[in-house]
Amino acid sequence: MKRFVLSVMVLLLAGGVLFAQGTKAAVQYPVKPIELVVPFAAGGGTDAVGRAIAASLKEILKQEVVVSNKTGGGGSVGMIDGLNAKPDGYTLIVFTREVVSLPLLGQAPFKTMDFKFLGNLNIDPPVVVVQSTSKYKTIKDLLDDMKANPDKLKFAASVVPNYYGIQLAMTTGFKFVTVPFNGAAPALTEVLGGRGDFAIVGPGEARAQVEAGNLRPLAVMAESRIAGLYKDVPTFREAGLDIVSGTYRGIAANPALPEAVSRILEDALAKVAVDPAFVQFMNKAYLGIGYKNSAEITKFVQKDIEILKPIIELAK
Amino acid sequence: MDSISGLLLGFSTALQGGNILFCIIGVSAGMLVGILPGLGPVTAIALLLPVTFRMEAIPAIIMLAGIYYGSMYGGTITSVLINVPGEAASVVTCIDGHAMAKKGRAGTALGVAAIGSFIGGTATVIGLSLLGPPLAKLALGFGPQEFFAIMFLGMTMIMGLIGKSLIRGMLSAALGLTLAMIGMDPMSGALRFTFGEPNLMDGLDFVVIAMGLFGISEVLLGYETINAEKRVERISKLLPERDEWRPTMGAIGRGTFLGFLLGLIPGANAVIASVLSYSIEKKVAKDPSRFGKGAIEGVAGPETANNAFAGSAMIPLFTLGIPTSPTVAILFGAFIMHGLTPGPALFNENPTLVWAIIASMYIGNAVLLVFNLPMARLWAKIAFIPERILYPIIVAIAVVGAYSTSGSLWQVGAMLVAGVVGYFFKKVDIPLAPLLLTFVLGKLMENTFIQSMIYFGGNVLGFFARPISGTILILAFIVLGFSIVSAWKGRRRSLGSDTEV
Numbered sequence: 096m097k098r099f100v101l102s103v104m105v106l107l108l109a110g111g112v113l114f115a116q117g118t119k120a121a122v123q124y125p126v127k128p129i130e131l132v133v134p135f136a137a138g139g140g141t142d143a144v145g146r147a148i149a150a151s152l153k154e155i156l157k158q159e160v161v162v163s164n165k166t167g168g169g170g171s172v173g174m175i176d177g178l179n180a181k182p183d184g185y186t187l188i189v190f191t192r193e194v195v196s197l198p199l200l201g202q203a204p205f206k207t208m209d210f211k212f213l214g215n216l217n218i219d220p221p222v223v224v225v226q227s228t229s230k231y232k233t234i235k236d237l238l239d240d241m242k243a244n245p246d247k248l249k250f251a252a253s254v255v256p257n258y259y260g261i262q263l264a265m266t267t268g269f270k271f272v273t274v275p276f277n278g279a280a281p282a283l284t285e286v287l288g289g290r291g292d293f294a295i296v297g298p299g300e301a302r303a304q305v306e307a308g309n310l311r312p313l314a315v316m317a318e319s320r321i322a323g324l325y326k327d328v329p330t331f332r333e334a335g336l337d338i339v340s341g342t343y344r345g346i347a348a349n350p351a352l353p354e355a356v357s358r359i360l361e362d363a364l365a366k367v368a369v370d371p372a373f374v375q376f377m378n379k380a381y382l383g384i385g386y387k388n389s390a391e392i393t394k395f396v397q398k399d400i401e402i403l404k405p406i407i408e409l410a411k
Numbered sequence: 412m413d414s415i416s417g418l419l420l421g422f423s424t425a426l427q428g429g430n431i432l433f434c435i436i437g438v439s440a441g442m443l444v445g446i447l448p449g450l451g452p453v454t455a456i457a458l459l460l461p462v463t464f465r466m467e468a469i470p471a472i473i474m475l476a477g478i479y480y481g482s483m484y485g486g487t488i489t490s491v492l493i494n495v496p497g498e499a500a501s502v503v504t505c506i507d508g509h510a511m512a513k514k515g516r517a518g519t520a521l522g523v524a525a526i527g528s529f530i531g532g533t534a535t536v537i538g539l540s541l542l543g544p545p546l547a548k549l550a551l552g553f554g555p556q557e558f559f560a561i562m563f564l565g566m567t568m569i570m571g572l573i574g575k576s577l578i579r580g581m582l583s584a585a586l587g588l589t590l591a592m593i594g595m596d597p598m599s600g601a602l603r604f605t606f607g608e609p610n611l612m613d614g615l616d617f618v619v620i621a622m623g624l625f626g627i628s629e630v631l632l633g634y635e636t637i638n639a640e641k642r643v644e645r646i647s648k649l650l651p652e653r654d655e656w657r658p659t660m661g662a663i664g665r666g667t668f669l670g671f672l673l674g675l676i677p678g679a680n681a682v683i684a685s686v687l688s689y690s691i692e693k694k695v696a697k698d699p700s701r702f703g704k705g706a707i708e709g710v711a712g713p714e715t716a717n718n719a720f721a722g723s724a725m726i727p728l729f730t731l732g733i734p735t736s737p738t739v740a741i742l743f744g745a746f747i748m749h750g751l752t753p754g755p756a757l758f759n760e761n762p763t764l765v766w767a768i769i770a771s772m773y774i775g776n777a778v779l780l781v782f783n784l785p786m787a788r789l790w791a792k793i794a795f796i797p798e799r800i801l802y803p804i805i806v807a808i809a810v811v812g813a814y815s816t817s818g819s820l821w822q823v824g825a826m827l828v829a830g831v832v833g834y835f836f837k838k839v840d841i842p843l844a845p846l847l848l849t850f851v852l853g854k855l856m857e858n859t860f861i862q863s864m865i866y867f868g869g870n871v872l873g874f875f876a877r878p879i880s881g882t883i884l885i886l887a888f889i890v891l892g893f894s895i896v897s898a899w900k901g902r903r904r905s906l907g908s909d910t911e912v
Contacts, residue, residue: 137457138744146461162461165818168609169595172819175609202602204609249866255600274865275597277678277858280734280743284677287731288551290866299747303732303754379750410600 124184124356128159131346132188134173137164140299140382144217144344145189147376151367156359169193171203174347178205182351184360187213190347195399196258199407207400211352214364215345215392217377218385219297220317221259222325224310226286234314234334237293238267245270251282251291256410258403259295259316259340265409266338286310297342298325299381316340321383340402343385345392361389414540421766425774430470430767437474438775441481442782445498446489446790448805449622449812449826452482452498456741458815460748468749469764473771475745479738480532480721480772483681484779487524487714491517492794495626495805499618500681500717502625502847503689507702507709517791520710522649525783527663527715532776534667535674535722539729540769547730550675555862556874558676560883562856565683565848567890568690572844577898579841587846590615591853598861610821617682617851619813619822623829624836624843626809630802631834637798649787655707662692662708666715673716674723678855680736681717681724686848688716694890722772728753729765 129152133145142164149160165173170193177188190210197203223234231237241248248271250260255275264270274291276282279300285291287309294301298321304310305324312328315321316338320330331338346364348357367373368386377384387395424430444455455478463471486501491508504524511520538546573580593604594614605611651659666688673679673687692712693702702709720736727733732754734740746753751761758765783790793801813826836843863880867873875881 136741137460138741143744143748146464150464163818164457166613167817167819167821168612171609171612172817200600202609202612255595255598272865274862275858276862277597278740280740281677284551284731284733285554287733288554290554303752303756306752307732307754307756309755380747381752 124359125156125158127185128161129156129184130186131160131162132173132176132186133162133164134166134170134176134189134191134193135164136166140219140297140342141170141189141191141344143380144377144382147373147380148189148216148346148364148367150376151370151373152363154372155363155366155370169197169202171197171205174210175203175205177348178209180349182349182353184348184352184356187346187348187360189344191344192342192399194347195396195403196407199400199403200256200411207396209350210347211350211357211389212392212396213346213348213357213360213389214368215343215385215387215395216364216368216373217344217382218341219299219343219383220315220321220339220341221295222298222301222315222328223263223293223295223313224283224286224301224305225293225313226289227309227311229292229311231293231311231313234329234331237313238269238334241267241269241271246272248272248292249274249285249290251276251285251294253277253279253282253294253296253300256407257295258406258410261406261409262316262338262340263295265406266336283310298383302381323378324381343392343395345387357389364388417762417766418540418770420763421768421770422773424469424763424767425473425770430473430771431774433470433474434477434771434775435778437477438481438484438779438782440474441478441483442485442779444478445482445485445487445501446793447808447812448489448495448497448626449618449809450498450815451618451812452479452738453618453741454812454815455482456738456745460741460745463745464748468751469767471749472742472745472764472768475742476725476768476772477775479742480718480775481779483532483714483718483721484525484528484783486717487521487528487710488790488793491520491524491710492791493801493805494629496621499621500685500720501714502621502682503686503713503844504710505625506689506844507704507706510703510705511707511710512794514705516648516705517794518649518787519651519707521787521791522784523651523659523707523711524714525780525787527659527666527711528718528783529776529780530663531667531670531715531717531719532722532779533773535671535719535726536769536772536776538671539722539726539772543726543730546675547727550677550727551731553676553879554866555859556866556877556880557883558678559856559859559863560874560880560887561673561676562852562859564883564887564890565687565690565852566856567887567894568687568694569845569848572686572690572693572848573842576840579839580845583836583841583843584845584849587849588853590620590846591850591857594854597858610817610819610825614854615825615850616816616822618816619826620829620850621682621847622809622813623826624833624846626805627826627830628833628837630805631830632837633798633802637802649784651707658696658708659711661695662688662712663715665691665695666712667719670716670719670721671723674720674735675726677727677733677735678859679720680851681720681738682847682851683855684716684720685713686844686851688712689844690848725769725772729757729769730755732757 131149135141149162153160180186198207225231250271250273252273279296282294286294444450486498489495489497490501490504494509496502508520670684673684692708693699724739727735734743813822
């Protein structure tokens, strides 16, 4: 009995020490390497953004940030890791627009708002491109032809269901044929080969062919024009159509993350967005920097659920 | 800049100390991942990509490209010696390569594979440097319609892989097609046969399935006889017999052509090149019954085809900026990370870089020939490692390889299940090659068929309105017709041999 009392006391004491350390550690975050889960394969766009964020975070937090690619389930396998991980801030995930689309499709074992969104760093509005020898010189030419010849024009889709294509069809009311491909590269090949009439892809994905003069960008699905190579390309809004869309990527974690840790990470991500090394990498790789803080991105994601909901209903 | 002066410029850059060093590092690493079962070029390049962030672009890409074509050489070695494919594109090499080894001709199998790999690899690099741009333009005219026709022709070749028993062969082929159905529907994105398992959403991973069916099953079989006294295969002769040169060079020639052609087409991969090459060799051979028992063409053809494919897949990358296969897509990512955009503009913007990489591929292929031909005896020592040490190593590497495909243990489980399935298939004499062919071709065939149907507005006859797809399809029907006629004639024989071992 004496022994029992003693051990209980030791335990209590140890617990007290641990607890004290626990609160202290929260302020001293991070004290060990952080794992950043990228839910897509190495070599892709999400991987590039994830690694660039990791490199800058390492400098800012003065701690190793290890990137691990965990693929499958269209991104859900990696993202669910962030929810299942201990809420200590040592496992973070890169989220993508799939965090919204997968639950709406009923294909994810989580709900969008289950996550704690710490910050958004990349936004890429897509560009409508046609072959440079095409008769479509402006977005108006393309839309006029689409209107005059319903179900004739071929849209080479880089992924299905294609939210960009559905949004275009929904907003204009025009009909075109969607041909599904597996990725931006084969979709662009179809347009270059003259079989597809147009494609809607990320600015970085079309860059090589636009620079080489093989593809002509007609319009961007952005709120305002994007700088650089595409600075002369009008937005859909300029053409009188309210079509704004795009992919976005940022960092999220388990929502039970302690407030103090969350604040450290949010501040660090704000610094990443203006870190010269990060900015230089993103510009070189043609990825758009679009920083939104935790509150802003949470609101943005909520809004995107409303935008995608009717589109996905139509896709189903 | 014309090709010759470009190439000279390239060699002067590629031969600089640092660059040639990274070329050798790249091809050595490629050889190694090729030899190690389960680790393939996709994984290796993806893992090494972050390491190259701080490097200069030229040595970095020279090294990564070296891993790619280097792995095509290395894959042969374990396939021949221990019947475990080192790399997915070498799976069919197991069939006749290992049969040759059992006959004491492992040296010749390795030698022929090295020669074929060198010829296939170098011929396509020459093609890349001289004919790249016009060829790539031609390949752009190749749409899903043509690709479907090629896949259809490929499917008719399945008869060549079926072996002795039609029923068992078809069982295997049907299973392969069924497994290919798992994942997202290409038209709507709806999920099929995933049973709510997120890891199945993107379909089964080819590398994982191939490693299980061929590699793990072989280890399981090997444990049955682990205590038996075994005759160690000796590496006697590296070169084929005099009367074998003609068929061998024929197979190498066809393999080069096939690999080169497939490399240009978006969506193909090195496995398709090697599996189709094997089927074609069996079709054109005077005596197809030799296949499976150590036919030299069954090694020379596929091993040449996968190397030719690796070289040729660079052509659309360099000249059009289009990655045609999964590995090349990661190389594409490497370019992007170094701030370079592959494509026609790169030849003008940065000719030194482009030509240096092309030149490094000549150098790399020569280095690999040295690694493989004179050093074949050294590699063959792998076969001398006692099984009780070798098998655990194989399993350990395969587990790491399966894990690295997606970063989850789920894939390891899938590989082990496939291993047990493969073991029982081998026990009851069901051939595994048809499963492999239908698994690889099935998904691509479905995609391209749906794409074509959309273009044709649902009219199947549309295929015949296009000259290339029409010709290939007619050819496929002729092949099919001949197969049916010859099967009819030999009906009694083929059913009779059902029970034959």
